[in-house]
Amino acid sequence: MACKDGESFVDEKGRWRAPIVLDNLIHRKEMPVTIGIFVHHGVLPALSPGQQDRYNRSFEYDALGDRYVRFLLEEILPEVRKRYNLTQDPNLMGIGGSSSGGIAAFTAAWNRPDAFRRVLSFIGSYVNLRGGHIYSSLIRKTEPKPLRVFLQDGSNDLNIYSGSWWVANQDMASALAYAGYDTKFVTGTEGHNNIHGSSILPDA
Numbered sequence: 001m002a003c004k005d006g007e008s009f010v011d012e013k014g015r016w017r018a019p020i021v022l023d024n025l026i027h028r029k030e031m032p033v034t035i036g037i038f039v040h041h042g043v044l045p046a047l048s049p050g051q052q053d054r055y056n057r058s059f060e061y062d063a064l065g066d067r068y069v070r071f072l073l074e075e076i077l078p079e080v081r082k083r084y085n086l087t088q089d090p091n092l093m094g095i096g097g098s099s100s101g102g103i104a105a106f107t108a109a110w111n112r113p114d115a116f117r118r119v120l121s122f123i124g125s126y127v128n129l130r131g132g133h134i135y136s137s138l139i140r141k142t143e144p145k146p147l148r149v150f151l152q153d154g155s156n157d158l159n160i161y162s163g164s165w166w167v168a169n170q171d172m173a174s175a176l177a178y179a180g181y182d183t184k185f186v187t188g189t190e191g192h193n194n195i196h197g198s199s200i201l202p203d204a
Contacts (some may be wrong), residue, residue, distance in 0.1 A: 001094040002072060002108075002116070004061060004101030006038030008194075015198035025202060032092075035084050039076055061097070061104035062130040069108035073115055091146075096120030098194055103132045106149065110135075113145045120204055122152045122197030126172050127163030136171035139179050149176055149183040150204050152197050154190035165192065 001022070003009045009018040018036060025031045042056035060068050072095075080086060087093065095105040095116045102124030109116040126132045151173050157165035173185035186204075190196040197204075 001034050001096065001118075002037040002039065002076075002105075003095075004039065004041070004097030004104050005057075006040040008098075010036075010038045015194045016201060017198075018201065021201050034094075035080070035086060037076065037080055039072070057100060058129060061100035062125060062132060064107060064131050064134075066111040068104055069112045069115065072108065073112065090115050090117045092118075094118035094120065096122075098122040098124075098197055099192065100125045100129070102126075103135075106135070107132075109147050109149075110145065113147055117147050119147060119149045121150065121172075122194065122204075123154070123157055123165060123192055124151065124169060124172070125165065126168040127165060129162045133163055133168060136168070136175040139172070139175040139181075142179075144179050144181060147181060149181055151176075151183065151185040152188075152200065152204070153185075154188045154196055156189055156191040158192045 003018060008014055009016045011017070012020065018038070022031075022034055022036055026033055041060050044054040044056070046053050077086065090113065093116045095108050096102075096119065097105045099122070102121035103126055105119050106121055106124065106126075109119045126135055151169055153166055153169035155166050157169070159166070169185070173183065176183040186200055188196040
């Protein structure tokens with residue numbers, strides 16, 4: 001299971017606490033032994049004390065295409081495989097994230113279903129930050145791919161210059177259902193936060 005925004009997903013004082021969730025599910029035999037791979041986005045440190053760090057998050061996560069998934073497959077997974085016996089079965093490879101990490105997870109699986117076929121997307125940014133709003137149309141027009149997709153969003157999510165997250169996630173859910181995907185969409189009333197998503201992570 002590869003998660004975007006890795007630092008927040010492993011933080012034991014944060015909301016996700018994903019390693020604990022995985023350990024509990026594995027212990028109860030509700031899921032097979034699973035290796036979590038938590039990757040954080042790139043940060044370019046400030047050149048001087050008066051400047052701010054520059055974050056690659058939107059560039060890496062919101063961009064369409066296969067650049068990010070190639071980074072995972074060509075650089076990250078080979079390093080992990082040096083220490084752990086990772087499955088080669090894409091049906092057993094999951095990828096997930098929240099917000100821009102959610103669309104990054106879907107983009108990775110969309111471009112490389114030969115590598116990842118299980119997607120967790122919480123409050124996914126399927127809006128026009130970097131073109132992600134086209135997915136709901138692409139899904140309807142493209143031969144279905146062997147993906148299972150879990151979506152979560154709340155009715156008070158962001159509604160800004162690039163679009164409405166709530167509307168975009170509904171469009172995604174509708175398109176996936178129309179195209180015959182194995183998908184589930186869990187809705188609530190939260191805004192752009194991890195309160196709802198983290199509370200349902202074990203079920204997701």
